[in-house]
Amino acid sequence: xxxxxxxxxxxxxxxxxxxxxxxxxxxxxxxxxxxxxxxxxxxxxxxxxxxxxxxxxxxxxxxxxxxxxxxxxxxxxxxxxxxxxxxxxxxxxxxxxxxxxxxxxxxxxxxxxxx
Amino acid sequence: xxxxxxxxxxxxxxxxxxxxxxxxxxxxxxxxxxxxxxxxxxxxxxxxxxxxxxxxxxxxxxxxxxxxxxxxxxxxxxxxxxxxxxxxxxxxxxxxxxxxxxxxxxxxxxx
Numbered sequence: 001x002x003x004x005x006x007x008x009x010x011x012x013x014x015x016x017x018x019x020x021x022x023x024x025x026x027x028x029x030x031x032x033x034x035x036x037x038x039x040x041x042x043x044x045x046x047x048x049x050x051x052x053x054x055x056x057x058x059x060x061x062x063x064x065x066x067x068x069x070x071x072x073x074x075x076x077x078x079x080x081x082x083x084x085x086x087x088x089x090x091x092x093x094x095x096x097x098x099x100x101x102x103x104x105x106x107x108x109x110x111x112x113x114x115x
Numbered sequence: 116x117x118x119x120x121x122x123x124x125x126x127x128x129x130x131x132x133x134x135x136x137x138x139x140x141x142x143x144x145x146x147x148x149x150x151x152x153x154x155x156x157x158x159x160x161x162x163x164x165x166x167x168x169x170x171x172x173x174x175x176x177x178x179x180x181x182x183x184x185x186x187x188x189x190x191x192x193x194x195x196x197x198x199x200x201x202x203x204x205x206x207x208x209x210x211x212x213x214x215x216x217x218x219x220x221x222x223x224x225x226x
Contacts, residue, residue, distance in 0.1 A: 034213070043204060044159065044216045057211075093158060102147030102208045106158040 003027050004096050006107030013084055014115055021079045021110045023094030029074035030096035034104060035067075038091045050077040084114040117142040117209040121217025129225050134195050136220045138205035139187040145207045148188045149214070150179060153202045162203075163190070195224045 003026040013019050023033055033050040048069050049057040056069035068080040077096075081088055091111050095104040118141040128134050140148075146167040151159035165172045165179045165188065172179050176195075181188040192199055202221050206214040 032212070043218050046213060046215075049211070049213060097212070102212060102214070103149060103161065103164060104214055105161065106151075108158045109156075111156075 002098060002103075002105040004094065004105050004107040006094055006110055008110060009108060010111045010113075012113045012115060015085055016083055018080055018082045019084055019112060021081075021092055021094075021112075023077045023079070023096070023107050025075045025096040025098070025105075028096070028098040030077075030098060031074065032097050033071060033077040034095045034097075035069060035077075035079050036093045036095065038093060038109075040091075044093065047079075081112065084112070086114045088112065089114045117145060117207055117215040119205060119207050119215050119217045121205050121220060123220060124218065125221045125223070127223045127225060128195050130195060130197060132195055134190075134192045134199070134222055134224075136190045136203055136205070136222070137187060138189070138207075138217050139185075140207040140215075141186065142207065142209060143183075143186065144210065147208055148179070148181060149206050150177075150190045151204045151206065151216075153204065153219075155201075159204060192222075195222075197224050197226050200224045 005024045007022045035047045036044040047062045050069045050071040052071045058064045071077045091109050093109040094107045097104050121138045149164035152162045153159040163177050163179050165181050176193045178191040202219045204219050205217040
């Protein structure tokens, strides 16, 4: 149980374009999902908390107009990187919490490369 | 807010030896402490967690201990195997259930 999928696993896009990443909880409902960014050899940096039916909560320094988050249902959250630039290239990982009690299960991640 | 510190940053052990990774946290209200294992290019996987009402939890070769007074918790891996080689992250929640992650420990188990 507690399986989270993420799509696509890898994407290459040109500078200035937008990219949408989907995160799905497959066998549980997730009121809350989280979006992280991870640079090579570094820890997970929380970008935003996605709540079903309400606006996402962004961490300090994360541009909400650049990283659009939509939590359309209890099993789906999407992250759209708008007007991507090379510095947005990174490993983006989502997670979902089945109970709100702390435990989070991670998706497989999306490696974004902006050329 | 919560602050989590993790040590050591790298750890190299001989196969069969034990490995210990330590984390400290700052928010005394934190009540859930997970450990994640991340292999290169893959997702973090929850390997063990502990809640604040217990001091120790074991799962085969893995154990976690919690000292609430000192605000630190540790991951213990016994009889290490090469497949244990990975990056390990500890975490603790802040007041809004967000997990704050430690900086990670790169464990290398030498055959």
